Amino acid sequence: MASSTADDGEGFASAEHEAEYRAFVEKHPDLEAVEFLLVDPNGVMRGKWAPGDALKKAYLGGVNFPMSLHGLDVWGREVNETGLHIETGDKDGYCRATRGTLSIVPWAKRKTAQVLLQTFTPEGEPFLADPRQVLKKKIAEVNEKGFFPVVAFELEFYLLDPETDWDDGMPAPVGATAGPDRLRMYGLDDLAEHADLFDMIRDAAQEMDLPIDTIIKEAAPGQFEVNLKHRADPLKAADDVILLRRIVIGCARAHGLTATFMAKPFLEYAGNGMHVHASMLDRDERNIFGGEGGRARLESAVAGLLKTMPESLLLFINTWNGFRRITPGSYAPTRAVWAENNRSVALRIPVSNEDNRRVEHRIAGADANPYLVLAALIQGMTEGIEGGLVPPPPVEGNAYDDDGLFLPDDMDDALQLMEKSAFVDRALGPLLAKVYKDLKRAEILAFWGEITPLERTTYL
Incomplete structure (x- = not known):
């Protein structure tokens, strides 16, 4: 079986890249602008706008960007500890088009590609501080071992009304002003009320070749979930997440709304998660979690993820905000436990037949970097299978009442565990592992450097 990772930019002016570029400009000869998009270690999309004729550079040469873009914190500030900034001369790298991600921007006012x-x-x-390059390398490594991951993402988000003020300048979720208990989980009326928006999202996804499956009204006012179909190319699946977030935000703005994938925008309502369904194929494209010995391999993968x-x-x-989402009873897991068909656990084995037997990873926030999430999942599953690890017994009932391993509920505690971890170096490679830890330490220090309004009102 060939590698599941698509040819996406090794070398200049490959025949496939040139053909994609030529076909696009022939179809869109009136192109006025292009938006070049890059994803940093935080999962934040960065880039620049350029005239339409600049698209040629991305396909037949390279667009210059400082490599230090991958050393910015979540607010876009330089973190010198990463070693990627002025001490290197702030060098440019070449940034090349990712094949299969070129499309028209449907909400742009003039003819624009991205x-x-x-x-x-x-x-x-x-450049192995680029999360996409790191995931590409990780997939190639496990492909060499005969493992071919298949993944599907589910993303939750809120639609907000920018004309309202819910709390401290935060816009209200759509529908919330009709009553704070207007949750309407799985409600069809809420979907119908925003049918034009969701039609635009589906049309944009089709233009960008994103395999949207279901759209669901979720557990809070204005909260929705979009599910993507599974892909046997995890790199493309991670691209889908990045582009889907952009689609939802852009289409919401075109309809006078604001969309947010913030992990916990409202304390009183459910947080936004990013669930990942993952299985493994062998070289003959068979699910290794099915058939003879399949159940044992599934449990070993689970054990690797739990460990x-x-x-x-x-x-x-x-x-920092994401840790507010991890609270008992919230359907966001607080313990490293697993179970069959149970949404209170970190790792759920959904109801399925042997052909699509898989594990659902339920921890990530909707704002997480999908490339890094998959790098860790793939590494953990592979190590579990190769080591023949055995998980603890599955949880029965409410996992919040179980005595399984508590997960850190604080960003600093989580970083301290990561800093001692050889696993993270194996999952991300030494360069990105170092850069990521440096970024998180800088962000923690930034929060520690703030005095909150609550603290001040306690004493004044």
């Missing part, structure tokens, strides 16, 4: 880029060094080598979960938690919950 394309995801990935970073290479000036010498033409993959490495505390030390890699900061990859799944990558912001």
Whole structure:
């Protein structure tokens, strides 16, 4: 079986890249602008706008970006401890188009294209502080061992009304002003009320070749979930997440609304999660979790994920705010436990037949970096299978009442575990592992450097 990772930019001007570029400009000769998109270690999309004729550079050469883009904190500030900034001369790398991500921006006021880029060094080598390059390398490693991951993502988000003020300048979720208990989980009326928006989201996804499956009204006013179909190319699946977040935000703005994937925007309502369904194929494209010995391999993969979960938690919950989502009874897991058909656990085995037997990873916030989430999942599952690890017994009933291993509920505790972890270095590689830890330490210090309004009102 060939590698599940698509050819997406190794070398300049490959025949496939040139063909994609030529076909696009032939179809859109009136192109006025292009938006170049890059994803940093926090999962934040960065980039620049350029005239339409600049698209050629991304396909037939390279677009210059400082490699230090991958050393910015969540607010876009330089973190010098990463070693990627002025001490290097702030060098440019070459950023090249990711094949299969070129499309028209449907909400733009003039004819505009967009394309995801990935970073290479000036010498033409993959830059391994770029999360996409790291995941690409990880997939190639496990493919060599005969493992071919298949994944599907589910993302939750809120639609907000920017004309309202819910709390401290935060806009209200749509529908919340009709009553704070207007949850209407799985409600069809809420979908119908925003049918034009969701039609635009589906149309944009089709233009960008994103396999949207279901759209669901979730557990709070204005909260929805979009599910993506599974892909046997995890790199493309992670691209889908990045582009889907962009689609939802852009289409919501076009309809006069604001969309947020913030992990916990409202204390009184459910947080936004990013669940990942994952299985493994062999070289003959058979699910190794089915058939003879399949159940044992599934449990070994679960054991690998449980073992490495505390030390890699900061990859799944990558912001200070994200830890507010992890509370008992919230359907966001607080313990490293697993179970069959149970939504209170960190790792759920959904009801399925042997052909699509899989594990659902339920920890990540909707704002997490999907490339890093998958790198950790793939590494953990592979190590569990190769080591023949055995998990503890599955949880019965409410996992919040179980005595399983507690996960860190604080960003600093999570970072301390990560800093001691050899696993994270194996999952991300030494460069990105170092950069990521440096970024998280800087973000923690920024929060520690703030005096909150609550603290001040306690004494004044």
